Amino acid sequence: xxxxxxxxxxxxxxxxxxxxxxxxxxxxxxxxxxxxxxxxxxxxxxxxxxxxxxxxxxxxxxxxxxxxxxxxxxxxxxxxxxxxxxxxxxxxxxxxxxxxxxxxxxxxxxxxxxxxxxxx
Amino acid sequence: xxxxxxxxxxxxxxxxxxxxxxxxxxxxxxxxxxxxxxxxxxxxxxxxxxxxxxxxxxxxxxxxxxxxxxxxxxxxxxxxxxxxxxxxxxxxxxxxxxxxxxxxxxxxxx
Numbered sequence: 044x045x046x047x048x049x050x051x052x053x054x055x056x057x058x059x060x061x062x063x064x065x066x067x068x069x070x071x072x073x074x075x076x077x078x079x080x081x082x083x084x085x086x087x088x089x090x091x092x093x094x095x096x097x098x099x100x101x102x103x104x105x106x107x108x109x110x111x112x113x114x115x116x117x118x119x120x121x122x123x124x125x126x127x128x129x130x131x132x133x134x135x136x137x138x139x140x141x142x143x144x145x146x147x148x149x150x151x152x153x154x155x156x157x158x159x160x161x162x163x
Numbered sequence: 164x165x166x167x168x169x170x171x172x173x174x175x176x177x178x179x180x181x182x183x184x185x186x187x188x189x190x191x192x193x194x195x196x197x198x199x200x201x202x203x204x205x206x207x208x209x210x211x212x213x214x215x216x217x218x219x220x221x222x223x224x225x226x227x228x229x230x231x232x233x234x235x236x237x238x239x240x241x242x243x244x245x246x247x248x249x250x251x252x253x254x255x256x257x258x259x260x261x262x263x264x265x266x267x268x269x270x271x272x273x
Binding site for chain 2: 076078080086087088089090093102103104105106138140143147148149150151153154155156
């Protein structure tokens, strides 16, 4: 069974750094991109960026480029989303999602979400 | 990259059909047959309902169908059931390994 298990909820202050994780299991981690998706409170889904775990090649939405960093450690089948300096507007639920496979352009499995709260 | 345009809300009675539109541009929806649709119940992660415009993953009822014309994709749900009440999001590949979602549509089953 494919599973994406995300790290737990976080409460941070503005200006702090943070890294959240997404661990894949039940499949070959390096064969499937992982994307990160933001959902602000009461709002819709926003695609942030993705990583190819086989070579750590990344691409980002222009809306998020430069504000977050996506990385992966294929030795432990885990992808990460990282901020160096959080702001209040980073408060949101963050989902990781697995691409359907090579030559497929959809997300067939999702993590349970990580709630990030940034407040002074 | 601007979000794809979806109606904020749609509604229908049990047994009826509803259609949710998703309008993009010639750079995304109009240029690729890689439109997918996701269902999200409150407090839950999204679930894939349609991919490649009109294909259904195994386990998704055939009441759900998808189509596309030019820059607009559509999700049709026939034989509405109470459990279909949820938020629905379209998503399109935009090239260069990037994607864009729609703003989401709240489906109410009356």
